[in-house]
Amino acid sequence: MPNKKSAKKRVLVAERNRIYNRFWKTRCKNAVKKFLEAVESKDVELANKRMNDAQGVLDKAVVKGVVHRNTVARRKSSMAAKIKALSA
Incomplete structure (x- = not known):
């Protein structure tokens, strides 16, 4: 356990941020999964x-600093490729 007041505050802030980040990461994963289910059903x-x-959720996660922008760009590119293959 931390002894200093600032260290105690950091523990609280870190826990709050962990929960916030987990919420957004889960939301991103679920949005992508729903997209993949739609692709599977053709x-x-x-x-x-x-x-x-899914792109809206991913972009919001970038703005909030939860996910890196290059990671989101990669996922959006992958989704676009799947749509293109499905359309062809």
Whole structure:
């Protein structure tokens, strides 16, 4: 256990941030999973809608500093490739 007041505060802040980050990371994963389910069902219209939703969630996570922007760019690129392959 921390002894100094500032160290005690850091423990509280770190726990708060951990919960916040976990919420956003889970939200991102769920959005991408829903998109992948739509791709598996070969429903182009639903996949496009879910892709837009997932991209919005991913972009918000970047703005909030939870996920790195290059990671999100990679995931969005992967989703776009899956949509393109599904459409073709």
